[in-house]
Amino acid sequence: MSEKLHPVTIEVNGVRREAQVPARLSLVDFLRDELRLTGTHVGCEHGICGACSVMLDGEPVRSCLMYTVQADGHKLTTVEGLVQADGSLSVLQDSFCETHGLQCGYCTSGMLIAAQALLNANPDPSEAQIREAIGGNLCRCTGYQQIVEAVRLAAERMK
Amino acid sequence: MSEFRYIGRKRRTKEDPRFVSGRGRYVADVALPGMKHVALVASPHASARIVSIDAKPALAMPGVLAVVAGEEFCAATDSLAIGVDAPKVTRWALARGVVRYAGEWVAAVVADTRALAEDAAELVEVEYEPLPPVIEAEKALAPGAPLVHPAHGSNVLYRRKFIWGPVEEAFAKCAHRIAFRATWGRSATVPIETFGVAAQWDPGTGILDIWASIQMPKYPDQAARALRLPGNAVRVHYDVDVGGSYGVKRGIKHTVLVGYLARKLCVPVRFLEDRLENMRGGDMQGPDRFFDMQVAFDGDGVIHAMKIRAVDDVGAYAGRSPFQLGKPVSAICGPYAIPAIEYEPTSVMTNKTPQEAVRGFGQSPTNFAIERAIDRVARHLGMDRVELRRKNLIRRDRFPYTIPSGSTYDSGDYHAVLDKALAAAGYPALVAARDEARKAGRLAGIGVSTCLEPSGGNSAFEVLFNPKNETTTWMESCLVRIDLSGAITGVINNSSSGQGHESLVSTVLGEILERDPATIRVVRADSLTALPSNSPVGSRMAIMLGGAAVGAARQIRETLLAIAAHNFECSAEDLEYKDGNVSLKGAPEKKLTWDQLVEIAHRKFHKLPPRTEPGLQAKFVWEVPTGGGLPTPEGRIQIYPCYAFEAHIVYVEIDPDTGKPEIGKYVCGHDCGVMINPDIVHGMTFGGIAHGIGAALYEKFSYTEDGQLASGTFMDYLIPSAMEVPAMKIVDHCTPSPLTTFGQKGSGEAGYLGAPAAIANAVNDALEPLGTSIDALPMTHLAIWTAITRSRKGSEHSVVPAKAGTQKS
Numbered sequence: 001m002s003e004k005l006h007p008v009t010i011e012v013n014g015v016r017r018e019a020q021v022p023a024r025l026s027l028v029d030f031l032r033d034e035l036r037l038t039g040t041h042v043g044c045e046h047g048i049c050g051a052c053s054v055m056l057d058g059e060p061v062r063s064c065l066m067y068t069v070q071a072d073g074h075k076l077t078t079v080e081g082l083v084q085a086d087g088s089l090s091v092l093q094d095s096f097c098e099t100h101g102l103q104c105g106y107c108t109s110g111m112l113i114a115a116q117a118l119l120n121a122n123p124d125p126s127e128a129q130i131r132e133a134i135g136g137n138l139c140r141c142t143g144y145q146q147i148v149e150a151v152r153l154a155a156e157r158m159k
Numbered sequence: 160m161s162e163f164r165y166i167g168r169k170r171r172t173k174e175d176p177r178f179v180s181g182r183g184r185y186v187a188d189v190a191l192p193g194m195k196h197v198a199l200v201a202s203p204h205a206s207a208r209i210v211s212i213d214a215k216p217a218l219a220m221p222g223v224l225a226v227v228a229g230e231e232f233c234a235a236t237d238s239l240a241i242g243v244d245a246p247k248v249t250r251w252a253l254a255r256g257v258v259r260y261a262g263e264w265v266a267a268v269v270a271d272t273r274a275l276a277e278d279a280a281e282l283v284e285v286e287y288e289p290l291p292p293v294i295e296a297e298k299a300l301a302p303g304a305p306l307v308h309p310a311h312g313s314n315v316l317y318r319r320k321f322i323w324g325p326v327e328e329a330f331a332k333c334a335h336r337i338a339f340r341a342t343w344g345r346s347a348t349v350p351i352e353t354f355g356v357a358a359q360w361d362p363g364t365g366i367l368d369i370w371a372s373i374q375m376p377k378y379p380d381q382a383a384r385a386l387r388l389p390g391n392a393v394r395v396h397y398d399v400d401v402g403g404s405y406g407v408k409r410g411i412k413h414t415v416l417v418g419y420l421a422r423k424l425c426v427p428v429r430f431l432e433d434r435l436e437n438m439r440g441g442d443m444q445g446p447d448r449f450f451d452m453q454v455a456f457d458g459d460g461v462i463h464a465m466k467i468r469a470v471d472d473v474g475a476y477a478g479r480s481p482f483q484l485g486k487p488v489s490a491i492c493g494p495y496a497i498p499a500i501e502y503e504p505t506s507v508m509t510n511k512t513p514q515e516a517v518r519g520f521g522q523s524p525t526n527f528a529i530e531r532a533i534d535r536v537a538r539h540l541g542m543d544r545v546e547l548r549r550k551n552l553i554r555r556d557r558f559p560y561t562i563p564s565g566s567t568y569d570s571g572d573y574h575a576v577l578d579k580a581l582a583a584a585g586y587p588a589l590v591a592a593r594d595e596a597r598k599a600g601r602l603a604g605i606g607v608s609t610c611l612e613p614s615g616g617n618s619a620f621e622v623l624f625n626p627k628n629e630t631t632t633w634m635e636s637c638l639v640r641i642d643l644s645g646a647i648t649g650v651i652n653n654s655s656s657g658q659g660h661e662s663l664v665s666t667v668l669g670e671i672l673e674r675d676p677a678t679i680r681v682v683r684a685d686s687l688t689a690l691p692s693n694s695p696v697g698s699r700m701a702i703m704l705g706g707a708a709v710g711a712a713r714q715i716r717e718t719l720l721a722i723a724a725h726n727f728e729c730s731a732e733d734l735e736y737k738d739g740n741v742s743l744k745g746a747p748e749k750k751l752t753w754d755q756l757v758e759i760a761h762r763k764f765h766k767l768p769p770r771t772e773p774g775l776q777a778k779f780v781w782e783v784p785t786g787g788g789l790p791t792p793e794g795r796i797q798i799y800p801c802y803a804f805e806a807h808i809v810y811v812e813i814d815p816d817t818g819k820p821e822i823g824k825y826v827c828g829h830d831c832g833v834m835i836n837p838d839i840v841h842g843m844t845f846g847g848i849a850h851g852i853g854a855a856l857y858e859k860f861s862y863t864e865d866g867q868l869a870s871g872t873f874m875d876y877l878i879p880s881a882m883e884v885p886a887m888k889i890v891d892h893c894t895p896s897p898l899t900t901f902g903q904k905g906s907g908e909a910g911y912l913g914a915p916a917a918i919a920n921a922v923n924d925a926l927e928p929l930g931t932s933i934d935a936l937p938m939t940h941l942a943i944w945t946a947i948t949r950s951r952k953g954s955e956h957s958v959v960p961a962k963a964g965t966q967k968s
Binding site for chain 2: 024083109130131135136139140142146147
C-alpha cells in the first residue's frame, strides 16, 4: 500500500488507541479490521441501516459514514464496551436476552448502541420515544416488537 | 402444555448472549492469515455482447494478484445446477460472451485489500455491444421477443396447466364468476448482512475449506460439482453465524467463484458483497409475479372452483427459482374447501436480476392472490368478508383433509383461530370505529386474511416440476453424545440465521432425556463430519431437526434402560426412567443414576449388555413424515407434511393527501401446533409480519425500461423501520400435528404468509367508498394517492386527513 498515512489517537471503550491510517479508511473498517472489534457490523455502507452504530462522545453515529481520521481525539463506545467491567452483560443487554429482542444478531449491536444512548438521555422512555430512537436502525428479524419490550424492560429494571 | 417439562415454556435462548455482547462470528469476522479480497466488474447493460476485456492496467497495479473473466472461469468450472429441465439455460458466476442483466458479474479482481481490488476493478476496460433487452414478463412471452437464452429457444422456463377436479363443470354451473389480475411486486428478504464467503485451498490435503453466510440445501455438494471436485474435497464450516437470510442466502455462484480463485492462487480469498452488489448482482431478488384469477361461486358464497394462472418473472437465470411456483401447489386452495382447481404456473426469463428463494418460497404471493379473490367474491355478493371465509374454511372435523392437488392437511381449527383473532381485535368495535371514521370523511379500512403456512420442508415440488429429478427424501439428522462427565452435546449439521436451532435442540433433548436444557450444548459439524441435512428451509427445523433430535435422544434413553436392565437382571419394562436415572418400578431404592449409567457405558464393558456399543452416543436420520411419494399423472402429490394457520386482522387509515397508510391495529391469530419456544415463534411471526408490511406497502426492486435497477440502495428500496411497523398482538392457538413428536408444526415463515394479503385487503376496504381498488403490490403511497386522485375526478366525494379529521381536503 502506497497510500499516505495519518496518525490518529482514539479512546475506544476506555482504551487509548494510536494508529496510522489512510485518509479513506472508514471508522467501521478501522474498528473491525485494525482493532478486531468485530461486534460492530457493516450493513449498507450508506448510512441507512444503522448496523454500524457506535457512540462518539456518547452520541450514536454511523461508523460507516465516518472516516477514521474524523474520530481523532474522540471517545468511542462499541457494543463490546457495553458489557460491565466484570464481563457480565449490562442491564440492557440482559433485557434483550430476556425478551428475545434479537434473532440473527446482526443489527443487535447497533440497536443496543441506539437504545443505550436513549436510556442515557431519558431513563424512562415511552414506547413512542423508543421507536423514535431505534427508528434509524433496521431489523429484518424481529419486527421490532421484542426490541421495544427489551428497552422498556431495561428502563424498568434500572429504576 | 403442562404435559411437557421444557417444551412450550418461557426459556431464554442459547444464542442471544453471544450476540448481545458482540461475540457473534459472522463470515466478515473470519480473518484468515494472508487473506486476499475480491472486487467485481459488473455489466452496465441489461443485455449486451462482450466485445473485449482489457485487464492489463488493473493487473499492473501494485497489490493486485489476478483478474479473472468468464472465458477462463467457465472453461475451468461447470454450470450451476438448475431445478427444472432446461439444460441450455447455463449459469456461471462470470459472464462469458454475453451479459443478460445489468449488474451481472463480468470479471473478478483479487488484491491485497478490498479497497485496492475496487481501485483495480475500475481500471478493467470492457467493451460491450448493447442488445435490446426484454424487461417485462408479458413482453418476454410475446412472439418475437428477444431471447434471454437463445439456445433454450424460448423465454419460458417452465409451464404446465394442472387441472385438479371438475373445474369447467363448476364454472359452467355456478351462478357467479369473477376474474381479475393480482400482481406481486419484485421484492426480497434483503437481510441486513449481505452475502459473504471465504475459502482456503490446502494443496497438501486437497481440501477446500469454506466459510459462508449460507442457508442452502445441498450447498457443499453443488459447490464441489461446479468446481469439479469430489464432495469430500469441500469442507463447509457451519459454525458461521448468518446475519439474516429468510431464504435468500444461497450464494452458490459467489462460492464457486471464490473457491476457484482460492484454489487457483493458493491463497485464502474472501468476497463480501457490498449493498449494491447484494441487491443487484447478488441474485437474491424474490418472486415477481402476476396472477390471473377466476373464481366460480354460488349466490350463498360457497366457492366451487378457482382458476389460477401465475406468471413469474425469474430474471435472467434459473437456479432453484422456478420451484417457487411449485410450493403453492401444496396449499393451492388456501384454507378453503374448494373442490376444483386449475393452476397454470408459468416461469418466464427476462433481462433482470435472477430470482432466489424468499420466505415462504412463493406461498405468500399466492396467498395474497387467493385472499384478494375471497374479498372480491364478498364484495361481488355484498356479503360480509368474515362470514364468507367462515363459510368456505375447512371445518375442524374434516381433518386430515386432502386438497384437490393431492396434499393432505394434517390438522387445524381455522374457525376457532379466526374467532380468537376477531375477539382479540375487538372486531365489532373496530368495525364501528371504521364506520365512524368514514362518517367523518376519513379513509379507513379493515383487512382480514386467513392463510396457511405449509411446513416441514419436503421438496416434492422438485419431482412435480421436473420428471428427471427423483428426489423424494429431504431428511434431517442429529447426533447426540453423552461424554464421560455426563454432559450432553447435540451435533447439528447446518448453519443458522437467527432461528434458534441451538435452543430448539437443547430443549428437545432435555425434554426426552429429562435433563436441564441449560446444561446441554449444541455444536455444528462441518460438511465432512456432518450427517445428512437439507438445511433450515421451508419452515422445517422444529419438525425435522426437532424430530431427528427426538429420535437420537430416545435411543440414548433406550440404551440407558438396557444397561440398567442388564445390571438388575430384569426386563426394561420393569424399569422407570426419571431425570436420567433408572430405577426398578416399585423399588425406587434399586436405582442406577445417570452418572453411574454413563460410566458403565464409557468404561465398564463387563457391565454392558451384549452387542452394546461402548461409549454413549446415538444418531438419527429422519425422513419427512408423509414424504417419499411421486406425483400422479395429473400432478397430484403430497408436498409438505404440516400446515400451520394464521388469521390476520388489520385496521388502516389512509391520509388522502399523501396516500400514506397508517396501521392502527394489528392482530394475528396463529396456530402452529405445539410451540417449542414461544418467544422464538412469536419473534419470527412479528418479523414475518413486518416483512409482509414491507412487501405490501414499501419494498420493490424497480427497473427502468432499459433494465437498470432503480432501487439499489436503502434510500429507494424501503425497509420498514420501527416507525412503520406498529405494535402487534399475536393470539396463540394450538392444534397439535398428529405427524410430529410433540405436535409441533413449522413457523419460520409465519406472519409473512398472511400479512401482505391482510394489508392489501385493508387498503382496499378503505378505498371501497371511493369505488376504486388496487390489486398490485407494493401499494406505495404514490399508488394509493393515484387511486384516490383518479377516483375523485368525476366524483364529489371528499375525504379529510386520517389523523386529525378536521381539515377538509
